[in-house]
Amino acid sequence: MFHSLRVSSIERITDDAVAVTFAVPPALHDTFRHLPGQHLNVRYSAGGEEIRRSYSICAAATEQPDPPALRVGIRMVDGGAFSTYALKELAVGDQVEAMPPTGRFVLRPRPGHFAAIVGGSGITPVLSIASTLLAREPEARFCLIRSDRTAASTMFLDEVADLKDRYPDRFQLVTALSREEQAAGLPSGRLDRERLSGLLPALVSVPDVRGWFLCGPLGLVREAEGALRTIGVDRALIHQEIFHVADEKTSTPAVGRMATPAESTLTATLDGRSGSWPVQDGESLLDTVLRSRSDAPYACKGGVCGTCRALLVKGEVRMDRNFALEPEETGAGFVLACQSHPVTPEVEIDFDR
Incomplete structure (x- = not known):
């Protein structure tokens, strides 16, 4: 779920990068308290198109009673829609929609x-x-x-x-x-x-x-x-x-048959609700879900951020790219919905696991 956050400061830290800090309303303090190493998924609309990106939080994690510290680093990327917007147009006082912090690249403090x-x-x-x-x-x-x-x-x-x-x-x-x-x-x-x-x-x-x-x-x-x-x-x-990641691909083969079936049905569980839909030709599992569930989680759609991670409950899939899941996760049955295509006539995934 996205929440609207106000930009409280923008600091130019290099010629091509800024640090953006968001103010978090008291009612959302617990929602936006992050673990060290997590990131924010943000979105905005440009020309009628929704653009989502993922940016890591650079501030130290806070604990009660201190408010969460949401400061992200954004570097300009050639042709990058959101980074160009952040460096050239975003201003203090603007509202940006963000999901609660997520990510597994974390270190909980310990000796x-x-x-x-x-x-x-x-x-x-x-x-x-x-x-x-x-x-x-x-x-x-x-x-x-x-x-x-x-x-x-x-x-x-x-x-x-x-x-x-x-x-x-x-x-x-x-x-x-x-x-x-x-x-x-x-x-x-x-x-x-x-x-x-x-x-x-x-x-x-x-x-x-x-x-x-x-x-x-x-x-x-x-x-x-x-x-x-x-x-x-x-x-x-x-x-x-x-x-x-440039145009390089890391394909994760499915086990068993590799040919894409002429017809395939996807069943997906998200926020405790399940639905089933036909997978259109060439469509990823994420795009199939998004046709009916706009709240499906994703950010980069490039197999990098891991936001669309889901557990494969039934069937087999082929992942085009995987730069987010560890071998232990793929071994346990997790896939990236944005990169997964059905290999069997019936596929079931669970975003809630």
């Missing part, structure tokens, strides 16, 4: 050593994760390895520097610039698998790290995951969130 490898705007959820962890858990440490093109393009530079000043013994920062030399830190260049495989053991005691958080463009996340597996990190300790 231990944690680390993150981020690229570009991938710093956004990790900033919330690190600031919440260090403030609430005195026995926690955090190592942040971040990659950006240049110093001028680095988002949340001041906020990260403030963490370093406040927690000098518990927060470790390593920066790499791919297109610019820096006076201190790593030599310029990409953080690829080979480079990270040699770098990480020199920065942290790898066996002691209780969780790795990878966030940013697909290429960086894949290289970082490969490096972690190379140095022996258990996959269960690696958490990922992809921010930018």
Whole structure:
């Protein structure tokens, strides 16, 4: 369900990025209280078309009695409808419709050593994760390895520097610039698998790290995951969130027959109500539901945000792309409705699980 939130501040943090803060009415405080690492799904209409996007919350998570802190980072994307609107037209006092915070790329504060490898705007959820962890858990440490093109393009530079000043013994920062030399830190260049495989053991005691958080463009996340597996990190300790995916596809094959049936019926449960509809030729399961249920959850429709995650209860489907679900989730039967197409004549999914 969407709620209208007022924009309380807009701060330009780089030439192509802003931080937008929303004021939350007291009646919605509990609804919009987020876990560190979660995101907001927002929408607005342009030219009669509804546009939805997902943006990570960069503010530290709050607890009662403090109001929720909803601040998101938005970077301009070439051709991006909402990012262009946010950077060029959105103003303080405007109303933006948003769903309650969601997402599973989270770290609930607990003792231990944690680390993150981020690229570009991938710093956004990790900033919330690190600031919440260090403030609430005195026995926690955090190592942040971040990659950006240049110093001028680095988002949340001041906020990260403030963490370093406040927690000098518990927060470790390593920066790499791919297109610019820096006076201190790593030599310029990409953080690829080979480079990270040699770098990480020199920065942290790898066996002691209780969780790795990878966030940013697909290429960086894949290289970082490969490096972690190379140095022996258990996959269960690696958490990922992809921010930018080009035209690349990751197909998730269905088990059994692969041909799409001439006729297929979808049954879906959403908010406790079920319905059945015929799937039109070439239509995704999400689009089938949206024809009758406009409240079906989605944001990116690109297989990245995971908002349309649903449990496959019956039948088989084929997913065109999957950059949001972990192997454990797909193994348990979860699918992305926006990327799923029926393989069997009858398919049933449940958005409520």
